Amino acid sequence: xxxxxxxxxxxxxxKKYGLSKNHAKICADALINAEIVGAKSHGISRLxxxxxxxxxxxxxxxxxIKFKKISESITLIDANNSIGFVAADIGIKKAISxxxxxxxxxxxxxxxxxxxxxxYYVEQAVKxxxxxxxxxxxxxxxxxxxxxxxxxxxxxLCFGAPTGSKAPFxxxxxxxxxxxxxxxxxxxxxxxxPKYVALDKHGRPTTxxxxxxxxxxLPISGFKGSGLAWMVDILSxxxxxxxxxxxVKDPFDNFTGPQNIGHLFIVFKTNLFVGNFNKRIKxxxxxxxxxxxxxxxxxxxxxxxxxxxxxxxxxxKKIIIPSQILKDLKNL
Amino acid sequence: xxxxxxxxxxxxxxKKYGLSKNHAKICADALINAEIVGAKSHGISRLxxxxxxxxxxxxxxxxxIKFKKISESITLIDANNSIGFVAADIGIKKAISxxxxxxxxxxxxxxxxxxxxxxYYVEQAVKxxxxxxxxxxxxxxxxxxxxxxxxxxxxxLCFGAPTGSKAPFxxxxxxxxxxxxxxxxxxxxxxxxPKYVALDKHGRPTTxxxxxxxxxxLPISGFKGSGLAWMVDILSxxxxxxxxxxxVKDPFDNFTGPQNIGHLFIVFKTNLFVGNFNKRIKxxxxxxxxxxxxxxxxxxxxxxxxxxxxxxxxxxKKIIIPSQILKDLKNL
Numbered sequence: 285x286x287x288x289x290x291x292x293x294x295x296x297x298x299k300k301y302g303l304s305k306n307h308a309k310i311c312a313d314a315l316i317n318a319e320i321v322g323a324k325s326h327g328i329s330r331l332x333x334x335x336x337x338x339x340x341x342x343x344x345x346x347x348x349i350k351f352k353k354i355s356e357s358i359t360l361i362d363a364n365n366s367i368g369f370v371a372a373d374i375g376i377k378k379a380i381s382x383x384x385x386x387x388x389x390x391x392x393x394x395x396x397x398x399x400x401x402x403x404y405y406v407e408q409a410v411k412x413x414x415x416x417x418x419x420x421x422x423x424x425x426x427x428x429x430x431x432x433x434x435x436x437x438x439x440x441l442c443f444g445a446p447t448g449s450k451a452p453f454x455x456x457x458x459x460x461x462x463x464x465x466x467x468x469x470x471x472x473x474x475x476x477x478p479k480y481v482a483l484d485k486h487g488r489p490t491t492x493x494x495x496x497x498x499x500x501x502l503p504i505s506g507f508k509g510s511g512l513a514w515m516v517d518i519l520s521x522x523x524x525x526x527x528x529x530x531x532v533k534d535p536f537d538n539f540t541g542p543q544n545i546g547h548l549f550i551v552f553k554t555n556l557f558v559g560n561f562n563k564r565i566k567x568x569x570x571x572x573x574x575x576x577x578x579x580x581x582x583x584x585x586x587x588x589x590x591x592x593x594x595x596x597x598x599x600x601k602k603i604i605i606p607s608q609i610l611k612d613l614k615n616l
Numbered sequence: 617x618x619x620x621x622x623x624x625x626x627x628x629x630x631k632k633y634g635l636s637k638n639h640a641k642i643c644a645d646a647l648i649n650a651e652i653v654g655a656k657s658h659g660i661s662r663l664x665x666x667x668x669x670x671x672x673x674x675x676x677x678x679x680x681i682k683f684k685k686i687s688e689s690i691t692l693i694d695a696n697n698s699i700g701f702v703a704a705d706i707g708i709k710k711a712i713s714x715x716x717x718x719x720x721x722x723x724x725x726x727x728x729x730x731x732x733x734x735x736y737y738v739e740q741a742v743k744x745x746x747x748x749x750x751x752x753x754x755x756x757x758x759x760x761x762x763x764x765x766x767x768x769x770x771x772x773l774c775f776g777a778p779t780g781s782k783a784p785f786x787x788x789x790x791x792x793x794x795x796x797x798x799x800x801x802x803x804x805x806x807x808x809x810p811k812y813v814a815l816d817k818h819g820r821p822t823t824x825x826x827x828x829x830x831x832x833x834l835p836i837s838g839f840k841g842s843g844l845a846w847m848v849d850i851l852s853x854x855x856x857x858x859x860x861x862x863x864v865k866d867p868f869d870n871f872t873g874p875q876n877i878g879h880l881f882i883v884f885k886t887n888l889f890v891g892n893f894n895k896r897i898k899x900x901x902x903x904x905x906x907x908x909x910x911x912x913x914x915x916x917x918x919x920x921x922x923x924x925x926x927x928x929x930x931x932x933k934k935i936i937i938p939s940q941i942l943k944d945l946k947n948l
Contacts, residue, residue: 431909431910558857568860577762577763578762
C-alpha cells in the first residue's frame, strides 16, 4: 500500500481536530478512495474545508449519533452534525445488515453533511451482494426548470448492483450537466469548463469556473433533470427531516450553521424474486456489449466499470497532490 | 361523466375479446385516463394493438395471476401474460396495502405487458398518502451510449409524492429525449418530430417519425440517460425475472410471443421519519415557485401539476377521437 503515509497523516489531522481514531479512519479512507478512483474533486482538496467547519463548530467532531428503529427494515439516524463520511458509513452499514435480515431496508439520515461520493457507500452494499439506491441533497447549484436562480443541489442519484464480476454496476449521476466539484477543481487549477453547462449570474453562458460558481448550473435534459433533482431533494431532504428547498448550506462559503444534509438508502437482496440474479445480469451486460458500436468507440462500458479500472490501475500508485493542497495539508 | 358511452364501448370490446368485466373495466379506465390527461399516445390509439395481441394469444385474456408472498413487505406477482393494465393495477394495490401495514413494500411483477402510463399507478399510491417509485422496461428504442443499435426501452422512471394539495407530485420520465408513443402518434397523424431526438437506421438525424421508428432514439444526456435506462432494465427486468437486455418484444410489430415485461414498485409511508411531511413538501414547493423566473415563464410547475390541470380541464369534456381510430373502434 503506497499511500499508507498519506492516510496516516490525514487520520492524524482529523484526530487533531477532535475526531475519534475510528471516525478519522472512516474519513481518511473515503478521501483516499476518491483520489484513487480519479474523483479528485471529492478527495483531499476538500480536507481544508472539513477542518475549517470543525474549527467553527459547524461539524461536530464528537457526535452522539442516535438510531431510531422504526421496524426491522426501517431506521432513522440523527447524525448530530457529524462529518458526512461517518454518518453515511454508519447508515449504509445499518441498511446492509437490515436488508440482509429482512430482504429490504430503508435508512434515512438527517443532520449530516457532505459525504463525498455516493458510489463509495453503494459499493459497500453491492459487495454484500445487495442492490442499493442512494439519494442525497446538496447546496444550491442547479436552477429549477423555468427559474433563473439556483435552488437544487447537484443532487446525485446512485444505483448499484452486483454484476457477477469484480467491477460492480455503479451509476452515480448528478442531475447537473457538470459536477460542481469539477468546476471547483477547474477554478483551483485555473482551467476552463465546457460550454453550455453553466450560466454566469447574469444568465449568460460561461466557460469561466469562477463565474459559473457565482451563477447557475444547468440540469440535464431540462424539465426531466430538474424533476429528478427535485425528487432527490424530496427523498433525502423533505422525507428524512433534513434541510431542503435550497436551505442546505454551501460547505465552502456559508459558515452560518451546520449543513443538515439528508441521505436516504434503499437496499435489497438480489434474490428476492430470482435465484440467479448474477447470471442474469451477466447475460444482460453481455448483450449490451455485443452491440455494434459508433465510430471511435471500442467498447461499451457499464456505469462504474471505468471507475473500477481506474481503481485497479491506481490502487498501488502514489497519489499525486497539487502543491497548493500539499501546503494546506502541512498547515493543518 | 361525458364519456360514459365511450368507456362502456371499450369495456364491451375487451369483454368481447375474452376479458372479465372487472379486468375490462380496469383497462378502459386506464385508456380513458390517458386520454383525459392528454397522453393520447397511451390512450385509445393502442386499443387495436391490444385486441390483436389477444387474438393472437400473446396476451392472455383470462390470466391466472399468482402471488408469491416473500414477506409482509415483499411480493412477487406472476401475471401469466395478462394485459399490462391488469397486472400493474393488481401490483400497485398489493404494494399499497403492504406499505400501509409495514411502512415499506416492494412488489415485482413478471410476465406482464405494456401497462400505459406509470404515473397512473403511482398516483393510486399517492392518493393513499404514500410515496412511490415505479420502474418498467419496454421494447428496444434507445441506443446504449456508444452503440448504434437500440436495446433499451424508453424505460420510464416514475416517482410520486403527496403535496398537501390536490395536484400530486408525479415525475414520470422516460430516458429518451422523446416518448416513443409521441413518435407513433406523429406517424399516424402525418406530423414530423423535433430535431436531434432520433436517428434513422443509418445513424443520421431525422424528423420523419417513420424513419425514427426504424432507427434509434437518443437517451437524455448521453451516458447519464443511458445509465438510467440501464438501471430501469435491471430493476424491472433482470431483478423480477422478466425479459431484459433488448428481449422485450415490440407490441406493435413483434407477434412471435408474449412481451414478458417486468415492473417494480417500491412504496413507503410519508411519515416514516417525519410527522409533517405534507407541510414540509408544501413549503418546499413554495420556495421553488417563488424563485425569479426566466423570460417567458409565468409560473414554475412541479412534475405532475400540468397533467393534473389537463385532467381537471378535460374530465367533463367529451374525448375527441381521430376518425381512423374511431373506425378501428367500430371494427373491433
